[in-house]
Amino acid sequence: MSVQLYLNDVHRSFDGFKAINGLSLAIDKGELRAVIGPNGAGKTTMMDIITGKTRPDTGEVFWNGTVDLTKVDEAGSARLGIGRKFQKPTVIESLTVEENIAISLKDDRSVFGTLLNRQSAEQAARVSELLELVRLSADRRRSAADLSHGQKQWLEIGMLLAQEPELLLVDEPAAGMTDDETMRTAELLRSLAGSHTVVVVEHDMEFVRALDCKVTVLHQGAVLAEGSLDHVSANPQVVEVYLGR
Amino acid sequence: MLRRLIDFRMGIFLAVLFVFVVLVPAGNLAVEGRIVPSYIVALLGKYLCYALLAVALDLCWGFCGILSLGHGAFFALGGYAMGMHLMREIGPRGVYGNPVLPDFMVFLNWQELPWFWLGFDQFWFACLMVLAVPGALAFVFGWFAFRSRVTGVYLSIITQAMTYALMLAFFRNEMGFGGNNGLTDFKDVLGFDLSADSTRAGLFVLSAVALAGGLLLGKWITTSKLGKVLVAVRDAESRTRFIGYRVEGYKLFVFVVSAMMAGVAGALYAPQVGIINPGEFSPANSIEIVIWVALGGRGTLVGAAIGAIIVAAAKTLLTGWLPEAWLYVLGALFIIVTIFLPQGVLGAIEGGMGRARRRTPPKEAEA
Numbered sequence: 001m002s003v004q005l006y007l008n009d010v011h012r013s014f015d016g017f018k019a020i021n022g023l024s025l026a027i028d029k030g031e032l033r034a035v036i037g038p039n040g041a042g043k044t045t046m047m048d049i050i051t052g053k054t055r056p057d058t059g060e061v062f063w064n065g066t067v068d069l070t071k072v073d074e075a076g077s078a079r080l081g082i083g084r085k086f087q088k089p090t091v092i093e094s095l096t097v098e099e100n101i102a103i104s105l106k107d108d109r110s111v112f113g114t115l116l117n118r119q120s121a122e123q124a125a126r127v128s129e130l131l132e133l134v135r136l137s138a139d140r141r142r143s144a145a146d147l148s149h150g151q152k153q154w155l156e157i158g159m160l161l162a163q164e165p166e167l168l169l170v171d172e173p174a175a176g177m178t179d180d181e182t183m184r185t186a187e188l189l190r191s192l193a194g195s196h197t198v199v200v201v202e203h204d205m206e207f208v209r210a211l212d213c214k215v216t217v218l219h220q221g222a223v224l225a226e227g228s229l230d231h232v233s234a235n236p237q238v239v240e241v242y243l244g245r
Numbered sequence: 246m247l248r249r250l251i252d253f254r255m256g257i258f259l260a261v262l263f264v265f266v267v268l269v270p271a272g273n274l275a276v277e278g279r280i281v282p283s284y285i286v287a288l289l290g291k292y293l294c295y296a297l298l299a300v301a302l303d304l305c306w307g308f309c310g311i312l313s314l315g316h317g318a319f320f321a322l323g324g325y326a327m328g329m330h331l332m333r334e335i336g337p338r339g340v341y342g343n344p345v346l347p348d349f350m351v352f353l354n355w356q357e358l359p360w361f362w363l364g365f366d367q368f369w370f371a372c373l374m375v376l377a378v379p380g381a382l383a384f385v386f387g388w389f390a391f392r393s394r395v396t397g398v399y400l401s402i403i404t405q406a407m408t409y410a411l412m413l414a415f416f417r418n419e420m421g422f423g424g425n426n427g428l429t430d431f432k433d434v435l436g437f438d439l440s441a442d443s444t445r446a447g448l449f450v451l452s453a454v455a456l457a458g459g460l461l462l463g464k465w466i467t468t469s470k471l472g473k474v475l476v477a478v479r480d481a482e483s484r485t486r487f488i489g490y491r492v493e494g495y496k497l498f499v500f501v502v503s504a505m506m507a508g509v510a511g512a513l514y515a516p517q518v519g520i521i522n523p524g525e526f527s528p529a530n531s532i533e534i535v536i537w538v539a540l541g542g543r544g545t546l547v548g549a550a551i552g553a554i555i556v557a558a559a560k561t562l563l564t565g566w567l568p569e570a571w572l573y574v575l576g577a578l579f580i581i582v583t584i585f586l587p588q589g590v591l592g593a594i595e596g597g598m599g600r601a602r603r604r605t606p607p608k609e610a611e612a
Contacts, residue, residue: 077487078486078488084487095473095477099473102473109489109490114474114495115470117469117471163489
């Protein structure tokens, strides 16, 4: 299996604080991977580096083995096929639910292309299909601001899928969701793996267990342990990091 | 297409505007005894220029969140570009009778026309510059500001600094734009006497056409997919980047279009008030534009135009009665609107209409 995302000995510090300190990670195409770690372990900075929001001080970040992600900006990473979901659900509140999906559809992103764009029948069908998938069909004409927290999470996932990404970076998707919604989200992410590569950053151990996948534990900006959830839970260092203080 | 551009509020506004376009010049020119005095025609024409300027600011502030506190600069540059043409058209009729040099250059003992005045004897060239100069300034300024991701209050402050710097520059005689007197004593435009009632009526109609054009252009942009992206940039800039849009390009586009629209407003303003001077660059003017838009209703286009006309009319009346009170009234107006009418006058009217409609549900609903 080919490697989708490859990080090698990445370092990044902020005012002397080493947020990422020798992080190496390889994620295969189609893999579902959970990344866990205590606060300050560098999970968000890792995502920022992958999506071009933050540049690493040293180290390599490669996409599909060929594209150097350290030279790409946020929009560029999105165009390569990296979709990112934030921890706090961020949707475009003043637009309707369907408009949120429509502007996320994979399409020409140039200024004048967008100005003259007209939605095709296929695109309209795709919007409906995605709304069905994230169970927002009934709310399609409502303003996104009126959705519940859980619905916004789902809308954001819909927007992400509309971009037809190869890799989904999902930051704490279960935060603020009901148990039922959490399980449905885990199910959706599992079903996406295979056709997409999915990296989930999460705190909620129940959720990680439901994902049933390889787990990477980050600590102080580097990988502490890797393996199945049972395997890493048995690691004394992991137990110490999580429970020791 | 037409239905996309002309919704309910746009339809009403354009209809009222059309009635004024017919009645005001007719009342001034056609009717014996002049029902509409000539100074009113010029005054209303000036309001329409302000309304276009407000629409320009609403396009970039209301829809894309770029709060420019320097939009007066683009307006003034458009006014100067047109003013330079009007100066050249005076020709040998100036006080000093110099066929090429405007009076203030003769007064300063300049021997020849500076290079940047060349070409302004041509009307088409001046019209081009009305768009090109504000557009180019907005492009260069926006290019650096948006690429460096300067946003929010910092962007507002540097736009304010931009207009202030231009004001100081235009006050200097050596700049070649007439120093603190600016450009004035215009005689005619394209051969039409500027003091003639028919010319004034023509300029009034042109201003109304420009306003309608600006509103429709704004509507076309904001109802396109690009318009949705602009709103996305306003609401969640970072999200928009991660969807794959290069936000700086979108901001630059709307900022440049807005600056050009402001330039056109300025170009129509200069011949109607008969003078353009560095005072137009003053930061206070630019802040007033923001008040027009906030008062009328941000992100509504039509509301911005209405806000500009309301405030400008109130200013004319109040500075006549109680000149000292005007600034206090303006400040109070801004505070009242911010606290009680966050959606502006237009939002309040439409909200009221919506409530009234809900209170009396249609018959079918009851059955």
